[in-house]
Amino acid sequence: MGNWFVNNWFSAIIISVWMGLNIFLFVWFYFVYEHGEEFYYTRHLLGRCSRTMRKQLDKNLTFHKLVAYMIALMTAVHMIAHLLNVEWLNNSRQGVYDNLSTALSNLEDDTDDSDHRTTYLNPIRKNDIQIPTYFVFTSIAGLTGVIITLALILIITSSMEVIRRNYFEVFWYTHHLFIIFFAGLVIHGIGYIVRRQNKESYKEHNPLFCQNRTEDWGKIPECPIPQFEGGPAQTWWYVIGPMVIYLCERLLRFIRYMQNVQYRKIVMRPSKVLELQLVKKGFKMDVGQYVFLNCPAISQLEWHPFTMTSAPEEDFFSVHIRSAGDWTDKLIDIMMGVDGPFGTASEDVFDYEVSMLVGAGIGVTPFASILKSIWYKFKDNDPNLKTRKIYFYWLCRETHAFEWFADLLKAQEKEMEERGMGDFLTYKLFLTGWDQSHVNYVMVNVDQETDVVTGLKQKTHYGRPNWDKEFEQVRKENPTSVVGMFLCGPEALGKVLEKKCGKYSDVDPRKTKFYFNKENF
Amino acid sequence: MGKIEWAMWANEQALASGLILLTGGIVGVAGQFRGWEFAAYSVAAGVFVCLLEYPRGKRAKGTSVERTGQYCFTVCVKAFGPLTRNYYVRAFLHAAICVPGGFMLATVLGCVCLGIASLIYLAAAIRGEHWEPILPRKEVRKPVAESIKNPPQNPPPRPPPEMRRKQAKDLESAAYDNPVSVTADE
Numbered sequence: 001m002g003n004w005f006v007n008n009w010f011s012a013i014i015i016s017v018w019m020g021l022n023i024f025l026f027v028w029f030y031f032v033y034e035h036g037e038e039f040y041y042t043r044h045l046l047g048r049c050s051r052t053m054r055k056q057l058d059k060n061l062t063f064h065k066l067v068a069y070m071i072a073l074m075t076a077v078h079m080i081a082h083l084l085n086v087e088w089l090n091n092s093r094q095g096v097y098d099n100l101s102t103a104l105s106n107l108e109d110d111t112d113d114s115d116h117r118t119t120y121l122n123p124i125r126k127n128d129i130q131i132p133t134y135f136v137f138t139s140i141a142g143l144t145g146v147i148i149t150l151a152l153i154l155i156i157t158s159s160m161e162v163i164r165r166n167y168f169e170v171f172w173y174t175h176h177l178f179i180i181f182f183a184g185l186v187i188h189g190i191g192y193i194v195r196r197q198n199k200e201s202y203k204e205h206n207p208l209f210c211q212n213r214t215e216d217w218g219k220i221p222e223c224p225i226p227q228f229e230g231g232p233a234q235t236w237w238y239v240i241g242p243m244v245i246y247l248c249e250r251l252l253r254f255i256r257y258m259q260n261v262q263y264r265k266i267v268m269r270p271s272k273v274l275e276l277q278l279v280k281k282g283f284k285m286d287v288g289q290y291v292f293l294n295c296p297a298i299s300q301l302e303w304h305p306f307t308m309t310s311a312p313e314e315d316f317f318s319v320h321i322r323s324a325g326d327w328t329d330k331l332i333d334i335m336m337g338v339d340g341p342f343g344t345a346s347e348d349v350f351d352y353e354v355s356m357l358v359g360a361g362i363g364v365t366p367f368a369s370i371l372k373s374i375w376y377k378f379k380d381n382d383p384n385l386k387t388r389k390i391y392f393y394w395l396c397r398e399t400h401a402f403e404w405f406a407d408l409l410k411a412q413e414k415e416m417e418e419r420g421m422g423d424f425l426t427y428k429l430f431l432t433g434w435d436q437s438h439v440n441y442v443m444v445n446v447d448q449e450t451d452v453v454t455g456l457k458q459k460t461h462y463g464r465p466n467w468d469k470e471f472e473q474v475r476k477e478n479p480t481s482v483v484g485m486f487l488c489g490p491e492a493l494g495k496v497l498e499k500k501c502g503k504y505s506d507v508d509p510r511k512t513k514f515y516f517n518k519e520n521f
Numbered sequence: 522m523g524k525i526e527w528a529m530w531a532n533e534q535a536l537a538s539g540l541i542l543l544t545g546g547i548v549g550v551a552g553q554f555r556g557w558e559f560a561a562y563s564v565a566a567g568v569f570v571c572l573l574e575y576p577r578g579k580r581a582k583g584t585s586v587e588r589t590g591q592y593c594f595t596v597c598v599k600a601f602g603p604l605t606r607n608y609y610v611r612a613f614l615h616a617a618i619c620v621p622g623g624f625m626l627a628t629v630l631g632c633v634c635l636g637i638a639s640l641i642y643l644a645a646a647i648r649g650e651h652w653e654p655i656l657p658r659k660e661v662r663k664p665v666a667e668s669i670k671n672p673p674q675n676p677p678p679r680p681p682p683e684m685r686r687k688q689a690k691d692l693e694s695a696a697y698d699n700p701v702s703v704t705a706d707e
Contacts, residue, residue, distance in 0.1 A: 076544070079630070080544070080548050083545075083548055083549075083552070083554075083626060083627045084548070084552055086626065087552060087554045087555070087626070087627075090555075091555070131555070131556070131626070132554075132555075132626040133624075133625070133626040133629060136626055136629075146629070146630065146633075149630060150630070150633060150634070150637075153534075153537055153538075153541070153630075153634055154534070154637070156537065157530065157533040157534045157537050158530060158533070160533050161586075162529055162533070162577070162586060163529060163530050163533060166526075166529070166580070166583060167525040167526070167529065167530070169525065170525055170530055
């Protein structure tokens, strides 16, 4: 637990502050409605009232999901509360409850004054038998409420992991219902439905004194007819800021979209991997960042994220795209427009003295970018490079996928040897999908200098890595360093590595410490 | 959107609708709303829909992920054979179930959501999808080949001794690579 906190203290603080604000607002408004004098009669009609808040923030996925859960929870609470409210208000109108409720509900609407103040308290005006459903569907709050809750439910069901991972388009298009959601949310409260006694009336008519004298209202000086007014819509205060920021971002993306992108080189790699090298004027990137690609020929609306495999020092940027669905399949035949770069965790690699990089299959792409960048930094003796040792682990099922990356590793291997820097980069390749024919082939060629699969000096390992052994080795070779662990690969592996980082980190600050960072789409 | 299996989304939507119907029904009954009989019905309907939709079907293409503990439900649902396998049946069933929910405010949302799920199931049925249970795979042992019982009696044929020795000058024609150097001088 201690280790988790040391690794994630920043996120933990942000989330605690946000939750704290939510809870504060919830409780604050709860008390406003619970104890405010102007709501005394309102409370009487209703019994309880609660207010829901939610805030929207930036693009961090986990935070987005947390906010989504909070919205869903608050929507449920809000809806149930209003279901009860509407039922009770309706009953009150029918005269089902005590005298005071009936008297309050019978207050007429007096719209003589020009500043649009109305006298009544119970928002349900008609007293012939009316069902709550009718009221809900004929008021702005009710109608928008139902519509946006429906939109929210559709968004949630299409965002479930099964749908998101396997039928991305459904998730993507349905998610745009959020536009309806926020539009409806902002106008949800403009009907002034929740009403309270206004200040002037409160001075003249004290509820505590007058509540039992309903027959005398308007007849005795202490109790003139009480006057009420509706509360204004307030949600837009919270939503307007983030909405403006989001609109700006979309606008910026659109502007960038209009700019020209040129193809420098397009290479088809084995295992249906497409390498695209592109050039865009004024394009700047950092290692491990990703871009969104759009191909109007495939779909006008879809933008898909890809990590860049080129280094910032190069005069072009490249992405390697694996065939993984409708869109990528079509793309492997067609050309596109580009937007980006966006950042992720990999940029932190150079801040650590020692880095352990683990890439599973196509997950090696951010590290391709990093290795190339390291290459350039070393050549230029960049003083900003804190890293002095990198361990790179590549896990892959089949051999074909190695080949496009093999060029890079071969070139690096050669140069490192020439400069006597063999120690800087240690890489281990793990072939997890081996079978008997591999074994036979390897047994026959075991004495060769270069590996039979990749042609590299470093031999390929078969099967999955023994992480305990790897961590022991890193710890032994770097007894006093801070080690950053970076993973681009499956959840399950992430959990294993996170545990190992915790297990092998020493509380003693002079000894080795492992910090876990993960990138996952 | 060519490869999408609508049934997967319909299933998520229907499960959510079941829960919403259930919640709305509970509120209606607990609050003793007017028309609480519809709420009571919704509780039962919600539970039924949840039980029916909890076991996820097998995907036609790709790996299917089970929901936790769904095996018992899978067995029950499978027992109804064509009634649960066919998505037309499900579409009409959900459409019918959702109607009474529309008569009371608390359950209106559940009604509409289930209606939407019914429509998505209809789309799935039209595209020819159907429900397959996710069952644990039975491992089939490959039968051991007969040849393993009869090892060869003779060694394999080898080329004559002159050819077998590695010629230092003529590596190309050597029959094989020797891991250990054969010349005494090195």
